[in-house]
Amino acid sequence: MFVYHAKLTGCRTEVLSKHKHNEPLPETVLRVKALESLLVEKGLVDPAALDELIDTYETRIGPRNGAKVVARAWVDPAYRDRLLSDASAAIAEFGFTGRQGEDMVVVENTPQVHNMVVCTLCSCYPWPVLGLPPVWYKSAPYRARVVAEPRAVLAEFGYTLADDVEIRVWDSTAEVRYLVLPMRPAGTQDLDEELLAELVTRDAMIGTGLPRSPRA
Amino acid sequence: MNGAHDLGGMHGFGPINREPDEPVFHAEWERRAFAITLAMGAHGAWNLDMSRYARERMEPGEYLRTSYYEHWLFGLQLLLTEKGFLSEAEIEQRMRDIADETNAGSES
Secondary structure (H helix, E strand, O other), X not given: OEEEEOOOOOOOOOOOOOOOOOOOOHHHHHHHHHHHHHHHHOOOOOHHHHHHHHHHHHHHOOHHHHHHHHHHHHHOHHHHHXXXXXXXXXXXXXXXXXXXXXXXXXXXXXXXXXXXXXXXOOOXXXXXXXXXXXXXXXXXXXXXXXXXXXXXXXXXXOOOOOOOOEEEEEEOOOOEEEEEEOOOOOOOOOOOHHHHHOOOOHHHHHOOOOOOOOOO | OOOOOOOOOOOOOOOOOOOOOOOOOOOHHHHHHHHHHHHHHOOOOXXXXXXXXXXXXXXXXXXXXXXXXXXXXXXXXXXXXXXXXXXXXXXXXXXXXXXXXXXXXXXX
């Protein structure tokens, strides 16, 4: 049983996951160079600002942000409540704000419900807490299949849930971005927030995985 | 609008291919296409819905054959030309110029 929350507006993405990403047509490379050179010449973009954007998304924003949010929710019930009632504001308490995370919704896993996130039309993803999405998230197979056969997809990622666990699949939109709050693993009562954050994987926050177990 | 991008529930795409230790970008042109798109978006000449719609106007067969940042690049060029920032002719000319310079450089 699963719930397919249809989106009203979509976004965009990668399609054939077999496509070789490191072998673009020479024309593609030329086109990017031409656009950059013309836009710089006209004063419409600043090369230093482009470098800064690339550095930000390549090295500073990523799933370690989301892991801190999840670990805080595990140790601080008041924070968890704020996160579930107004995720954007609770996430902003860490300073994680900006593009593609303006309207966040956090969905909580329980023993009865497992949540998974997709963007069927494109690649919508909560950038401030997870960074840029991996290619598989943007690929046709994931977008096509997770809404139709989430258990089979989860099994492909190496996880099997009991039949009585309901799976809810959330289709992100250009406006609303979802983050999964996974369940705190057993045997972690002695771990502090920082150590707990190390157990939180990117896939656990997309719902295609679960947090690591301690000592695993 | 439906189209090749509206993939939810479609059959036949096969397994999900994951890449261990996947980098954020797979090539320098992806980095530049990403950053130029964000930087031009900041001018406010279009919004996110317009960017998405531009990418969705790629011919469906081509959409399915090309990669994520190729979709971005297609949408970017469409918006740049539609909004009058650049003309197709000057883009094509600049591409020829860069190709010529590169060839000249490799021969010298």
